[in-house]
Each structure stands twice: as C-alpha cells, then as structure tokens.
Amino acid sequence: MKRYSLFAIAREAARYHQGWEKAWASPEPKKKYDVVIVGAGGHGLATAFYLGKNFGITNVAIVEKGWLGGGNTGRNTTIIRSNYLQDPSAAIYEKARSLYETMSQDLNYNVMFSPRGVMMLAQTEAEIRGYKRTAQANAYQGVATEFIGPERVKELCPIIRIDGPRYPVLGALWQERGGTARHDAVAWGYARACSDMGMDIIQQCEVTGVTREGGKVTGVETTKGHIGCNKLASVVAGNSGHMANMAGFQLPMESVALQALVSEPIKPCMDVVVMANTVHGYMSQSDKGEMVIGGGTDAFNNYTQRGSFHHIEETVRALIETFPMVSRLKMLRQWGGIVDVTGDRSPIISKTPVGNMFINGGWGTGGFKSIPGSGWAMAELVAKGEPGPLAAEFGLDRFTQGRFIDESVAAGVAH
C-alpha cells in the first residue's frame, strides 16, 4: 500500500486526486484461516494488527456484522487516560496510552491523538480522598498524574465554575498526557494496516454460530457461510454474551446502553477534557468546535444504540452546575452504544471453556482508551495460547476465585 505523506497529497493534488487507492480490501471469506476474529471494532482490529506485527500471523479474518468501527468504537467520546487505581489496570491502560503517542506514525494514519490533558474533578470530600489515593498509586505505577487544587483547575479550564452551590470544585486528579483521539481514524488506521498485511476484513457478515469438535473450536457459522479456523477470538463488546451462548458458556457480563451528545459548534473555549463524576457528566471540545458531552448508562439491561431520554436531561442539568455556559448551547445530536459491563468494572482478556477460543470484552464505558494495549495483550494470548503479563490478571477465572480488579469505586463510570 502506498504511504500517506505530504508528497502523496501534493502528487495526488496534481492528478486531481484520481490515484488514491482504497484504504482496505473487501474480500469474500476463504474456507479457513489460522485465526478468525469476530468484531471489527478497535479491539478486534488492534488484535489483528498486533498478531501480524508482533507474531507474524497474517492468515487472519476479521468478521464484522455491520461496518468496521460502527459499534462502540465509532460512538464514544474518545477520552484517553490511564489514571486507574489497581496495578493491572494501570499497566494495560498506560501501555495503551503510550502506544497512542506514536500510533499515527506506527500506522501511517493520522489518528489525531491530542494529549491535551484530562482532569477528574473532586467535588466531595470522598472524591478528594479517592483521587489523592489514586495519584499516590499512580506514582508507584509509573503513571504521571497529580492532585491539583481548585485554583489550578480554574486556570486550566476557565469556563468551570468552581464555587457551585451544591458541589463546589475542591480539586482534581490531573493527567497531563491524557487526552483524545479521532475514534473512526483509530479503526480505519488499523483496518488499513491489517489489509496491507494481507488480512481479510469481511464486513456485513454476522457470526450466527460457533462450530466445535472434541471441545475445540473449528470455525464459525456466518451469514456468508461456514468459515473454518484454528483459533477464534470473540471481540464483540456488548454482544459478548451472545457469542458466549453460541459457544455454550456464559459470561459474568451485562449489556447496557451508554449515551453521548454534542452541541452545535462554537468557538474554542476549552482545551482540556473534564470529567465531573459526582454530578455525572464529562465534556471536551472537538476540533470542529462541538462540545462533546458524555452521560451515564441506562439503569436496565438493553441492546439499543440510543439510550433513555431522561439521561440527556440529567446529564445536561448536572453539567450546567459546573459549566453554566452549557445552558446557552443547542444540542446537535445524540446517540448511544451497547457497553459490556462486568461486576468489577474491569475487562476480560481470557481463554474460555472452549479450546482455542478466546474472549476480549467487558471494557464497558471506558474501552476506547485501551484499544492498542488490549490488542497487544489479546494478540499475545491468541498467538501463544496463554496470557502474557498485561492480560494475566484479566482472566475469567478471577470471578470464580474472587480475585476481582475492583475499579468500580475508583470509577463507577469509567470512560
């Protein structure tokens, strides 16, 4: 595949842009692959990419029921941070954050990583204690964060009201190299690189069954026929429970809608990401000028990609307390995604009861930030059949052994 560069743009401009190649191929499925990955979201595509890059495994199909990046990967608010409390979480999220730093160069695709800084506001005494504890843990984990006071919060984000009547801002956990990236571009960049390595991305192809023999996976039934494989990776976020059912086991996971909205575009007024977990809303400004606003999950299990209406109202009402300027904005659009939530709010990267079938899921409300780290760890698990150090603690067995990686207190809604 031709490299994208300034010279390529100049060359194509001179040719009236007639010479650009398709970014990825759209082949029909072969009869059999070494590895079939179900789900062409960020995690599935990143798994494929690192299978090729780190392990030289390229006889791979990525099977997607819709269009690539059309699941949660193309629906999230793109917050990237690694300021988690527990060691296994900090390790995988920091690995991911560091891979984001060079992703545009590694993929030769501009993913618009913008390390503009992420702050999580402390608006209660309990949050101050919690975030100071996280900052301390992060210091030991090698994750650069600090607890900052309200004056510094105001300096970094002048549109915040720090003396609100119910929940004044008492400080914040600040991660300077956290930020955002363009979500579609992450999926597209990985897809292009995978296609370039000879992998098949098969869109509009739903997996409807998992075939097995002697306790081991042999392939998948799909709407385009049977596809055989030596190894199968399920990377389908909110549909993980269905995939597990097809293979004859159950997962400790629930699917709920999480929603977000954007305002009309306005002039630049905010160059950091702010999360206000007590009032429950978070906001950043996109390059187009829209205020990107995230809310909470529905309180009941469902598979809609909209989210309940009352949540929009609650989120905006909450944000107005901390950002009074929001009251003057018009909402442009709203959408939702099906997030996959586990009891300890930590992901699953694991072998399964079915031989040679692996699962990656449970990233819930916060898995965009982890895409490269998760793909890295999942590729190692699939290639070697055993988890490496990044994935070791995220096995399914932790739920039967009581080894929870509890991020629910640190981040009830993680984003």
Ligand SMILES: Cc1cc2nc3c(=O)[nH]c(=O)nc-3n(C[C@H](O)[C@H](O)[C@H](O)COP(=O)(O)OP(=O)(O)OC[C@H]3O[C@@H](n4cnc5c(N)ncnc54)[C@H](O)[C@@H]3O)c2cc1C
């Ligand atoms: C509104 C919202 C805001 C969010 N904000 C953030 C944020 O700010 N920061 C952050 O880090 N995370 C955030 N997240 C979470 C993040 O988006 C997800 O954790 C992440 O994108 C999951 O990626 P994935 O590749 O696992 O799943 P997906 O992108 O959903 O990909 C899974 C794919 O599997 C496909 N699939 C499912 N079943 C089948 C089948 N049977 N056959 C074939 N294909 C199938 C689906 O069509 C889908 O394309 C947010 C999520 C939402 C919904």
